[in-house]
Structure formats: C-alpha cells, structure tokens
Amino acid sequence: EEVKETASVLSVHDNSIKVTEVLKDGDTLTFIIVSQKLSGTGEYHVDRTYEDFEWLQQHLFSQGDVPGIQGVIVSTCYSLMYLLAGFLALGECQPYCKALETFLQQVAAHSILSKNKAVEVFLTSSDPPGRQKVKKNIFNRLSQAVEEMRKEGHKDVDEFFQNERDHNLVLTGCTKTAAEKFLDVVATEQKIAVACGHFSTALHLCVEPGEDPDKQAFSRVCVKLSEVFESIKKNMTSVAENNVNTLGLGLDLESRYQEAEREMLFRRTCKLVELENARRNVEKAKPVKKAMEEVKKAAETEFEHTSGVAKQEVKSTINNCIPHFDVSFHSELVC
Incomplete structure (x- = not known):
C-alpha cells in the first residue's frame, strides 16, 4: 500500500513520544510507543516491530518533490536493531528504548521529515504499517549496489x-x-x-x-x-x-x-x-x-x-x- 506524502501536520506532540517497553516473542521484538494527542484529549498507544521501523525508514526519503530532502541526516535504525537483540539477551533493553524514543522525537520535530504522511501513520495508526508486504527485487538491489560502488569514489x-x-x-x-x-x-x-x-x-x-x-x-x-x-x-x-x-x-x-x-x-x-x-x-x-x-x-x-x-x-x-x-x-x- 503506497503512502501519499503531503504537507501534513502531526497530530501528536513530538516531545511526548515515548517508547515505554519492548516485548520479546522468540526472534520478534515489539515496541510499545505512546504519544500525547495535540488536542489534549488522550494518547495514542501503538505497537511496532522491526519491520515497522524499516517501513518508516524507507518512506522518510520518499518525498522526491521536496527541495533538499536528500540532504537530511536521519540516524538509521538497522544497526541499532542488531545490537538491541544482543542486549535483550543480556536483560538490557531500557537504554535502547530510549535511543529509539529519541530517534522518533527527532524525526517528528524535523521541519521536513515531519511533513511525511508515513510519520503520522507510524505514530498513530492502530494497524501495523510495516507488516504489509514491501516490494523487493533482487535485481534492483544488485543494480543499486553496482551504482553505489561506481559513485562512491566520485x-x-x-x-x-x-x-x-x-x-x-x-x-x-x-x-x-x-x-x-x-x-x-x-x-x-x-x-x-x-x-x-x-x-x-x-x-x-x-x-x-x-x-x-x-x-x-x-x-x-x-x-x-x-x-x-x-x-x-x-x-x-x-x-x-x-x-x-x-x-x-x-x-x-x-x-x-x-x-x-x-x-x-x-x-x-x-x-x-x-x-x-x-x-x-x-x-x-x-x-x-x-x-x-x-x-x-x-x-x-x-x-x-x-x-x-x-x-x-x-x-x-x-x-x-x-x-x-x-x-x-x-x-x-x-x-
């Protein structure tokens, strides 16, 4: 399901976003995210997995028509997830809940990225966006890797x-x-x-x-x-x-x-x-x-x-x- 990027305003306070806990079911990590509604009438409670964070990461730079979007720095969640899995095995999860919380707050507070509809969906939708099937093509990935190697030394x-x-x-x-x-x-x-x-x-x-x-x-x-x-x-x-x-x-x-x-x-x-x-x-x-x-x-x-x-x-x-x-x-x- 494609997400349409429009000049939307988030319906939550960016500094109210909290990752309150993480649940581990086998190899699946589920994060509970709570945020305060701008209307002041309550809170959003959503659960998100690694796939959901991956989905958000993919959509953050999909606003191709927004001037300067390619120059924005957004800390990736991928390496964090691998480290997080190791610390969960050791019983350490709170520091990484805080790291994800900071990541989401920075995205929600960013003047460009916060206008992406995917951020609103991620923080407020009761449906899990990342668990939809994402189109993946091995040939696209190979061509992208070759292109990256060619341009890396430019x-x-x-x-x-x-x-x-x-x-x-x-x-x-x-x-x-x-x-x-x-x-x-x-x-x-x-x-x-x-x-x-x-x-x-x-x-x-x-x-x-x-x-x-x-x-x-x-x-x-x-x-x-x-x-x-x-x-x-x-x-x-x-x-x-x-x-x-x-x-x-x-x-x-x-x-x-x-x-x-x-x-x-x-x-x-x-x-x-x-x-x-x-x-x-x-x-x-x-x-x-x-x-x-x-x-x-x-x-x-x-x-x-x-x-x-x-x-x-x-x-x-x-x-x-x-x-x-x-x-x-x-x-x-x-x-």
Whole structure:
C-alpha cells in the first residue's frame, strides 16, 4: 500500500513520544510507543516491530518533490536493531528504548521529515504499517549496489563535502568496530556474572548437615565462598549495566550517526552526478538544447537545495544533537 506524502501536520506532540517497553516473542521484538494527542484529549498507544521501523525508514526519503530532502541526516535504525537483540539477551533493553524514543522525537520535530504522511501513520495508526508486504527485487538491489560502488569514489566539487566524506569514511568503520567490540566486552562481563552466580549456588549445595567438625568447617568455607562469588556477581552485573548506559550507548549513537551521514553524503553525490550528466547533455545537444537546458537548470536547483540542507544538517547535528556521555566506570570487585 503506497503512502501519499503531503504537507501534513502531526497530530501528536513530538516531545511526548515515548517508547515505554519492548516485548520479546522468540526472534520478534515489539515496541510499545505512546504519544500525547495535540488536542489534549488522550494518547495514542501503538505497537511496532522491526519491520515497522524499516517501513518508516524507507518512506522518510520518499518525498522526491521536496527541495533538499536528500540532504537530511536521519540516524538509521538497522544497526541499532542488531545490537538491541544482543542486549535483550543480556536483560538490557531500557537504554535502547530510549535511543529509539529519541530517534522518533527527532524525526517528528524535523521541519521536513515531519511533513511525511508515513510519520503520522507510524505514530498513530492502530494497524501495523510495516507488516504489509514491501516490494523487493533482487535485481534492483544488485543494480543499486553496482551504482553505489561506481559513485562512491566520485570526486566532489565542494571541498567542504569532500573533506566530510573522507572524514566520514574513516569514522564509520572505526565507530562501528568499536561499538561491536565494546558489546563483546559487556557480553563477557554478563557471562562472568552468570558464571559467578552458578558457582555460588553450587557451593551452597556442598553444605552438609551433621555433627562432624570437619564437615562443619568445610560447610562454613563453602558458605563464605558462596557469599564472595555472589558479591562478585552483583558487582559485575552493575559494571556491565553502567558500561551499557555510558560508553556503550554513546558508541552506538555515534556509529548510527556516522552511517546516517554517510547515506546522506552518498545521496548528495548522486545528485552531483546527475547534475554533471545534465551539463554534458546540454553541451552535446543541439536541436533539443532548450529542453536540455531546462533539465540542467532543474538539476542545479535540486543539487543546490540538497547541498544547502546537507551543510546545515552536518553543522547543526555536530553542535547540538550528539550528547556528551559520562564514561566514568566503577569496576571494583568487592570480595
């Protein structure tokens, strides 16, 4: 079902959007989203899955006739979902509910993206939009991948954007790797905590009743060791939780921002290629030069709009949207 993009106004307060909880049913994650109606008469309660977020992501840039839309930076949800699945297995979901909540609030507050009808449908419709069948064509994906490889190395005419592309290329790989490695560290900490809990329980099973002094002495040792490992378990669990809520969330946010900026810069590069092709066609065309001039002028206008929005997005996001995380840790093991 196609979504028509019109200049609509959201019927919810953007800062009232909350992801209150996440439910896990096998491999399916369901997020409960609550938002306050602008009319003040109540709230919208909707449940959304990964497919729904994917649907929203696909439609955010479908407003092809909106000037500058290709220059907007929107943090992607895809990498977040993979990390989220890992943290849910560890019992950590609140930080990522907050991350999705921030993502939705930023989209709803954006002057361009909030006009997309898909945002209103996502936040208010009781029907699950993403669970409709999305048209997917393997040949389209292959041709798109080839096109991306061809345009990825296209030299930019603007030094600002060329430097930003070079900088982003390095940071994208580094931040993604750092986030994944840090997730491995947190997972290991959780495993250590679980192992300490199991060992603490096993030591309790070694306690034997009776009057034998040797058995009583051995039982006392087992009880004391059990308490020690239970303390280690609690401490390690606290360390893992603190790591997730500080550096873990910060790395994931930075990783997703770099991915989103990379996609925006690529879209702008595509517009640059279109503009250069239009200029070449004008030079080659003789009988139809007037028509080619109009195509070139339209491409120039669209490229200028995209570049203007892109430059503003890069500067404003760096200055205002990336929070500073307190990355101090408390990792003492109390025995």
